[in-house]
Every structure is written in C-alpha cells, then in structure tokens.
Amino acid sequence: MKSIQFVVNGKECTVLCPPAKPLLDVLREDLGLTASKECCGKGECGSCSVLINNEVVCSCLILTGQVENQKITTCEGVGLSPNLDVIQESFIAEGATQCGYCTPGIIVSAKAFLDGIDHVPSVGEIKTALGGNLCRCTGYTKIIKAVQTAASKKRSETETIG
Amino acid sequence: MLVSEIDMITPSSLSECLMLLSKKGRIHRVIAGGTDATVRMKEGKWRPEVWINIKNLNELRYIEESDDCIHIGPLTTHTDIIHSPILQRKADVLVDAAREVGATQMQNMGTIGGNIGTASPAGDTLPALYVLGARLELTSMSNKRTLPIEEFIFGPGRTVLKENEMITKIIIKPQSPNEIGIFQKLGPRKAQSISIVNVAISLTMEQDLKCREGKIAFGSVAPTIIRARKCESMLPLGQLNDELIRNIAKIAWKEVMPITDGRATATYRRDMASALLERGLYRLMRRWNNQ
Numbered sequence: 159m160k161s162i163q164f165v166v167n168g169k170e171c172t173v174l175c176p177p178a179k180p181l182l183d184v185l186r187e188d189l190g191l192t193a194s195k196e197c198c199g200k201g202e203c204g205s206c207s208v209l210i211n212n213e214v215v216c217s218c219l220i221l222t223g224q225v226e227n228q229k230i231t232t233c234e235g236v237g238l239s240p241n242l243d244v245i246q247e248s249f250i251a252e253g254a255t256q257c258g259y260c261t262p263g264i265i266v267s268a269k270a271f272l273d274g275i276d277h278v279p280s281v282g283e284i285k286t287a288l289g290g291n292l293c294r295c296t297g298y299t300k301i302i303k304a305v306q307t308a309a310s311k312k313r314s315e316t317e318t319i320g
Numbered sequence: 321m322l323v324s325e326i327d328m329i330t331p332s333s334l335s336e337c338l339m340l341l342s343k344k345g346r347i348h349r350v351i352a353g354g355t356d357a358t359v360r361m362k363e364g365k366w367r368p369e370v371w372i373n374i375k376n377l378n379e380l381r382y383i384e385e386s387d388d389c390i391h392i393g394p395l396t397t398h399t400d401i402i403h404s405p406i407l408q409r410k411a412d413v414l415v416d417a418a419r420e421v422g423a424t425q426m427q428n429m430g431t432i433g434g435n436i437g438t439a440s441p442a443g444d445t446l447p448a449l450y451v452l453g454a455r456l457e458l459t460s461m462s463n464k465r466t467l468p469i470e471e472f473i474f475g476p477g478r479t480v481l482k483e484n485e486m487i488t489k490i491i492i493k494p495q496s497p498n499e500i501g502i503f504q505k506l507g508p509r510k511a512q513s514i515s516i517v518n519v520a521i522s523l524t525m526e527q528d529l530k531c532r533e534g535k536i537a538f539g540s541v542a543p544t545i546i547r548a549r550k551c552e553s554m555l556p557l558g559q560l561n562d563e564l565i566r567n568i569a570k571i572a573w574k575e576v577m578p579i580t581d582g583r584a585t586a587t588y589r590r591d592m593a594s595a596l597l598e599r600g601l602y603r604l605m606r607r608w609n610n611q
Contacts, residue, residue, distance in 0.1 A: 160328070177328035178361065178371060200359045201426055202512060213399070213428045219358040220429070221351065223328035224375045267424065289511025290423030 164225050166191065167235030177223025182206045184222045185232060193233035193262035197292075204291035207263035208232050214270040214290075233262035236269050244315070245269055245308040254304035256295035264291045268305050278309040321367035330373045334459075334488065337374060342461040342484045346370050350486060352395055353429040355422070356438045380433070383407060385494065392490040394433025398445070399424075401432065410494035413501030413520050417448035420505045423512040433487045439473045442540040446473070447520035448503055449492070450537035450545050457489035458482075466491070473544050498525045502604050504596040508583070515540045516584045517576075517592045521600045523555065525608055531555045540583075541576035541593050548575045551597065560605050569598035 160177045163170065166189060173188045185191045185208070197205035199218050206218040209231040217230075237243035245268050248254070255261045271279070271287035279287070284302050293301060327346075331337035340348065349368040351357040352375050360366035374380070374395065381395040383404045390406060401407055401418040408415050421427055421435070421444045435445045436456065446469070454469045458481060473479050481487070495501065501522040507513030523534040534555040536548040554568045578589035 176324040176326065178323050178326035180358065180362075199362060201355055201422070201429075204423075204425060207425060214425055215429050216355075216425045219354045221328065221354060221358060221371065221373070223330065223371070224351070224354070224373050226330065271424075286511070287424060290425040292512075 160223065162222055162226055164227060165229045167231055173222070175222055178221050180218050181208070181220045181222050181225055181230070182217040185217060185230075191232050191234050194266075195259055195262065197259065202292070203260070204263045204267065204288075205260050207266045207291065209235075209266060209270055212270060212273065214267050216290075231266070231269075233265050236265055243269070244311045245272065245305070248304040248308035248311065249301075252300050252304040252307055254296060254300040260291060260293045264288060264293065264301060267291050268308065272305070272309055272312060275309075276313075278306060278313060281306075321369065323361060323367075326361070326368065327370040328373050329370055331377065334377065334379055337372060337377065337486065338459060338461045338484075340372050341486060348372050350374055352431045352434050353397070355426055355430045356434060380488065385410075388494070390492050390494050392432060392492070394436075394487045394490065395431050396433075398422075398427035398430050398432070398435075401445075402427065406494075411448075411452055411492055411501075412495065413451060413503050413522055414445065414448040414492070416501070416503035417445045417505075417518075417520060420444050420503060420507075420515075420518070426512070432490060436469065436472070436487060436490070437479065437481065439475075439477050439479050439544070441476050441543060441545065442515040442518070443545075444503070444505065444515060444518060444539070446545045447518055447537035447539045448501070449490070450547060451501065451520045451522040451535040452492040452495075453535075455491045456487055457491065458485045459488040460484040460486075464488075470547070475543050495522070496524070499523065500525065500604050500608055502600045502607075504600040504603075506592050506596060514583065517541055517578075517589050517596055519593065519596045519600055521597070521604060523560075523604060529559045529561065529605060529608065531560055536572075536597065538572075538576055538593055538597075541578040541589055546576070548572055548597075550575050560601060565598055565601045565605075568601065569594045572597045 163172045195205040197203040201216045201219050208217040284305050346369040348370045351371045380393040382393040384391045398418040398421045435443050457466045503520045505518040506516045518539040520537045524532045526532050551568050573590045573594040576593045578586045580586045
C-alpha cells in the first residue's frame with residue numbers, strides 16, 4: 159500500500175492503495191466517481207476514458223502509482239447536473255445516448271477534442287477523434303451530430319462574449 | 321504474485337533508472353505508457369515484484385535534429401510523432417504509421433520505445449523504422465551500444481535487450497527532398513485495430529518516375545518485420561509504371577511468409593500484402609507526380 163496524491167476534477171486527493179491498482183478502479187471504488195466504466199479492460203473500447211493533463215487516456219491501463227501529482231478529469235469533472243457542459247447538453251438534445259455505458263467516455267474524448275480546436279469539425283475529424291470509443295447501441299450518427307452541435311454552440315458563445 | 325502486492329518505484333532521472341535496472345534482488349520490469357504492460361499484468365503474464373515507472377521521465381521524451389540525424393527519445397508518444405514538424409517533413413512514413421496505431425487514447429499513451437521493445441510482428445511503427453534505417457541506442461550502467469533495429473528484434477516479442485539495459489534513443493536518417501514514404505495498413509476496421517498486414521515503403525526518386533533505390537518492409541507476415549529484398553531489387557528496373565508496379569506486387573505475394581491465425585488466413589495475408597504494396601506504390605507515384 160502506498161499513499162498517492164493527485165488532483166481529480168480540481169480537488170486534491172490522497173488515496174491509500176496498491177500502486178499497481180489501475181486508476182479506473184481507484185476512481186470508482188476509492189473515490190466513488192462511477193461515471194468512468196470498465197468494459198474491455200485492455201484499451202480497445204474507451205469506456206474508461208479520462209483526461210490526464212488534458213489528454214484523453216484509458217484509465218483502465220494507467221496504474222495509480224503513475225499519476226502521482228497529475229491532474230485528472232473524469233466525466234463528473236466535465237459537468238454535473240444542473241451545471242452540465244455544452245457537450246453533455248448537446249448529447250441530451252440530440253438523443254445521442256441509449257444504454258449510456260459508453261457515454262461518459264465519449265463525452266470526455268469529445269471534451270479533449272473540442273478544447274483543442276476552434277472550428278466546427280467535419281464528420282471525418284470527429285470520427286478520427288472518437289475512433290477509440292466504441293458504442294454498441296446508437297450507431298454513432300447521433301453522437302457525431304451531438305459533437306457538431308456542441309462545437310457550434312461553443313463557437314456562438316465565444317463570439318457573443320468576444 | 322497478486323497485483324495488490326506489486327510495488328512501484330518512479331526514478332527521477334535516467335541514471336537513477338539505470339541504477340535500478342542494474343540491481344539484483346527484486347524482479348523488476350519497466351512500465352511507460354502501459355498499453356501493453358498493464359494488459360499483460362492483468363492477464364497474469366507479467367507480475368514483477370516491482371514496476372519501474374518511467375512514464376514521466378521527460379528527459380527521454382524529445383524529437384531533435386542534429387549531426388544529419390533525427391534523434392527520438394523512447395518516451396516520445398505516437399501523438400508527439402504525429403504532431404512533430406520535423407518528422408512530418410523528414411520522416412513522413414513514421415508519421416503515417418503513428419497515425420495508424422490504435423486511436424487517440426492509445427496514441428496519447430503508447431510510446432515509440434514501448435512499440436519497439438514489445439517487438440510485436442504487428443507493431444505499426446516498426447516497418448516504418450525499418451525503411452528509415454533506424455538505429456537504437458541501448459544503455460546500461462556500464463555500457464552503451466548502438467545497433468540497427470533489424471538486429472535488435474529476432475522473434476515475436478524477442479529482442480537482444482539485456483535485463484540491465486534500456487532503449488535510450490532512436491536514431492533515424494532524415495529523408496532528402498527526393499525521398500518519399502508511405503505506410504499502408506489493413507486491419508479489421510479503420511480505427512483501433514491490430515494489423516492483419518502492414519507495409520512501409522520509402523523510395524529515392526529520380527527524373528521521369530524512376531526510382532534510384534527503395535526500401536520495403538512488411539509487418540504481420542512473418543515472426544518479425546521483414547524487408548522484401550526481392551521487391552526492392554526490382555524498384556530501379558525502369559519507370560514505376562503500371563506494369564512494373566504489378567510485377568513487384570506479384571513478387572511480394574511469394575516473398576512474404578505469413579501464418580494463419582485468428583485475424584486472417586495465410587493466403588489472405590499474401591493477397592493483401594501484394595495489394596497493399598501495389599496500392600502504396602500507386603499512391604506514392606501519384607504524390608510524386610503532383611509535387
């Protein structure tokens with residue numbers, strides 16, 4: 159057991175756990191942040207996606223000892239009801255979720271992607287950015303639409319402020 | 321050994337890391353991105369007593385050009401490679417290959433040193449490194465040696481790396497303006513897939529669609545990456561027109577030595593190796609024509 163410190167969704171945390179315990183398990187079991195899900199457990203599905211220093215990664219493959227002093231953002235950190243992020247609102251508006259298991263991972267991936275660009279992305283760009291997130295219910299059309307909607311809303315917001 | 325019993329040490333410098341590797345005693349393994357190492361730990365295949373965590377050892381994460389060579393640190397991620405202006409200009413085939421590794425998450429986590437050390441016959445950056453003539457610097461506490469990547473890997477997952485050594489640098493020759501390269505991959509789907517067959521091609525061009533020399537390396541069709549020397553020897557035989565490209569692709573069908581496994585049959589792999597090489601050469605010729 160080791161005492162490991164890091165920042166989750168803006169809050170400093172200290173957990174006492176085996177250093178080789180995957181970050182996903184610590185988020186869910188030790189910190190009660192259950193948005194990130196385990197599905198394949200080997201980096202193929204993206205259900206466990208979180209941001210580490212604003213880059214999207216699979217939390218099921220990162221060992222907790224490796225994130226000492228790093229900044230982690232989960233779907234809870236993107237937005238929680240009633241203060242949802244524009245991406246989450248767009249997913250609801252477009253009906254881009256069915257069973258919802260993959261949704262937190264996709265929202266986190268979309269967050270990293272949209273924060274890194276300043277235009278409304280093409281379908282091809284969104285497909286590349288979300289290539290690591292699998293959804294077995296919706297068929298992706300609505301997910302892609304939701305990301306585009308979020309991007310246009312974000313743009314119009316910045317234009318209003320600017 | 322249970323996962324909960326595995327310890328972790330995070331060295332703060334390369335020299336501290338090499339010192340840890342040279343120590344006898346507890347069974348250790350190095351972990352960086354974790355895209356392979358953690359999966360193997362979960363499967364029970366890799367259960368060291370201690371992980372040596374080098375994920376944030378930033379002194380090994382760089383892309384630099386000096387002395388007519390490009391030096392790449394082993395902890396450079398695939399995302400770093402994709403966004404590197406130096407590599408985009410002077411090692412296009414490696415950038416192409418890095419784009420085909422997994423998807424965004426794997427590209428952010430996985431490192432080039434890890435891809436080399438894992439030595440999978442299907443590793444996507446490996447054929448690109450073969451055609452770029454990559455050399456690897458291996459360092460231990462007491463020694464430093466440099467050898468071509470072709471001498472480093474000798475079987476699936478098997479390399480000449482000693483227990484006390486680590487890959488500390490990847491050195492490639494930058495492409496000159498008349499060199500062009502491409503990476504082609506066939507997987508079960510577009511993103512996030514393991515190669516069924518892949519091929520990297522690098523050509524040195526002359527006037528009139530003539531190729532002075534070229535290198536071709538196939539992945540996933542043999543126990544290691546293989547250079548298609550017979551195909552390479554045909555490249556300078558004339559203008560790279562339809563006829564020559566088709567003939568080279570036919571030779572590729574014979575030159576690869578694939579097996580049947582869960583992903584594809586051997587015959588399908590031969591057909592696809594031939595088709596990918598043909599498509600790659602056509603695309604390169606089109607690009608060269610438009611330059």
